[in-house]
Amino acid sequence: MIGKVVVSGISILLVVGIAIGVIAAVHNKGGKEENLTAQAKAVRAICEPTTYKDVCTNSLQNATSTEPKELIKTIAMVTKQALIQAHKFTEDELVKNHAEDVKKKELEYCKKMLNFSLEDIQEFVDEFDSSDFKNLSDKFDDIWQLMTNVWVYQESCLEEIMEEDLKKSIEDGTSDAKKMTSNTLDIVADLNKILSSFGLNFNLTTNLSDHPPSRRLLDVGEPNEFPRWVSAGDRRLLAGRGGIRPDAVVAQDGSGQFRTIKAALAAYNPPKNVKTRKRYIVYIKAGVYRESVTIEKNQYNVFFYGDGAGKTIVTNNKHVFGTNLRTSETGTVTVYGRGFLAKHMSFENTAGPSGHQAVALLIQADLAVVYDCRIDGYQDTLYYNSGRQFFRNCIISGTVDFIFGMGAAVIQNSLIIVRRGNDGQKNTVTADGNSKGKNAHIGLIIQNCKIVPELRLARDAKMKSYLGRPWKQYATTIVRETELGGFIDPEGWMPWQGSSYENTCFYAEYNNRGPAARTNLRVRWKGFKVITNPVEARLYSVGPWIQGYRWLRGTRVPFNL
Structure with missing residues (x-):
């Protein structure tokens, strides 16, 4: 039953042998590199570092581009579709197990983690799509982290399921999303080598054991050694320099706007545009908050x-x-x-x-x-x-x-x-x-x-x-x-x-x-x-x-x- 659900949902991942069949055909005729079509060469270069190569090539079966950016974007979009199907599978399992409190909680957590995966894979696609390889270097750490997060959310889902039969069911029903996520992460981590095979040489930091640090972490003169992704304003907040004007004050004695931290957070309704969000500062006065x-x-x-x-x-x-x-x-x-x-x-x-x-x-x-x-x-x-x-x-x-x-x-x-x-x-x-x-x-x-x-x-x-x-x-x-x-x-x-x-x-x-x-x-x-x-x-x-x-x-x- 599980297999039928997954096959019907994302058959694009499972049509083994259809995608890029020209590769096998050419190798049967002599296997010479020069006989490969440009399309086949491009797909092979993209899929070379992946853990599940057949899944990778199958996911590109309808691709016509030989451009690495378009092929990688296609991989990411197929990963997203696999995650959508994994989410639907988890919802179906939730319906079947709704009467069992423990299973219900575990599946609701899985559903939440898969939602997070979908949000981050979409952000990955948006960031990747909005950059060319020349300016991707500044975003590379972020997109690598986004794909790692997509992997971790799925791991977190499975980690919280204790009942063995249910765990096996979710593992099977979400395995294609996991394989596609693994492949996308492999591609991102090995992006330098992939681009080099296309004749594109950019110094993206991909593998810490292979690439020494190439950019600054700190601004000159900062004494507290915060990472560069901590903005100058946040460093001042953390280091205590300058007045801090809180957006919310929490105090058990009623001297603040809120008596609980929960209430202060409930009042925080950030705008939808992530890039315009400002910091929400909550000052929590001395006290024991249970x-x-x-x-x-x-x-x-x-x-x-x-x-x-x-x-x-x-x-x-x-x-x-x-x-x-x-x-x-x-x-x-x-x-x-x-x-x-x-x-x-x-x-x-x-x-x-x-x-x-x-x-x-x-x-x-x-x-x-x-x-x-x-x-x-x-x-x-x-x-x-x-x-x-x-x-x-x-x-x-x-x-x-x-x-x-x-x-x-x-x-x-x-x-x-x-x-x-x-x-x-x-x-x-x-x-x-x-x-x-x-x-x-x-x-x-x-x-x-x-x-x-x-x-x-x-x-x-x-x-x-x-x-x-x-x-x-x-x-x-x-x-x-x-x-x-x-x-x-x-x-x-x-x-x-x-x-x-x-x-x-x-x-x-x-x-x-x-x-x-x-x-x-x-x-x-x-x-x-x-x-x-x-x-x-x-x-x-x-x-x-x-x-x-x-x-x-x-x-x-x-x-x-």
Whole structure:
């Protein structure tokens, strides 16, 4: 039944062997490159880097252009159509399972994630279509991130489905959208080589391991080392220079416009044109706000600032264990809107170690900055689930996988506190969820931080703690120039139970310090590396990782530029 639904919806993806049949025919006649038609050569060049080549060629079966831009646009449009059909399939499953509360919630979340995918693939098409390759360089990081987001949203959908039969059904019913998304992402990531095969040579930054940083990240003279995508005005807000005029004031004592953060957000109705949206500044006065807050995807450029971490506190205790909640539903603060900023406040989840997954801050949005904040919890405290995210001068605490996600995140100059969990637990600071590999913009960098135990853990020599474990097949985490407390197990990293990701992950350490910084007893995984070359290490910093730019000379971060 599932197969019939998908075939009828997007047969364009499944007519194997029809598209570009001339390629096979020509190869049967001798296979000489010069005998290929211009059309066949163009399609082969576009599809060469893709994971699902037959799906790629089939998606171009009706294309007549030999121009790379038109062919790539066609691929993207077919991807969009596949996502529309995946969304319809999920809706149909929702109708069938509407009486079952747990399945209904899971499918509603899937539907939401597929909506996000559709929004981002359309934005990708619009951005790609409005540029020629000569000026695409300035937009390249953004379109690569958009396609990564489309991938992550689909992964997030599947991650929240617990019932095996339903999960298998959704996997099957949305598999063509997943394959097309994978192919489009492969094409974007390898765009330099593709264009070169067409005789077009542009210096687009596509693969961080192949292309050194080529553009600036920072403006001259900025002392706070924010990424360039943080505007000058936002840097002033975050650095505290100049008067901040809030659009909304939240105060429990009634001295503001609103008594709850939810009410302040409900009053924010941004215009539809994304490019004209201004920042929405919410000043949250000192107090303990027992709320579960969501910044929706259409609520761009929200800025929360408080009276100080530990003074302005947003708190909740939602958790997975013993409830019908999924991890994505437990966030004290959940951010879907692009351009989120936060300063001088605390986000916490007080469910405790017995609550299992219990998120304090979930950011599923691009271009987010969290500065001078506390993020406290136990398991799954900080969920960096998509987009480019930058955390600086923060305190982050937890037990199991407490910094985890599928975004591209950098945590810099921060204090990471490992807490004592329940007896028998093992602590893991990180759990990255890169399921796609180097072509996706996913991974975590911890730079110039301190990783220390809380006092209760420091007194318990039996409880083991590790830097992380690979949540997904291509988990990517780099810990560099960071002080590692002696409580970290000498092996450093531990495997994900029941997996064999040790050979495919990318875990690296560079120039760390402290009692646990010695790497001679680290795990002997194919996927683990000790970086010794500062030129290589430079690739794993704020510059190339979350924007593709360089650091400015004079940064306070101690690494060799």
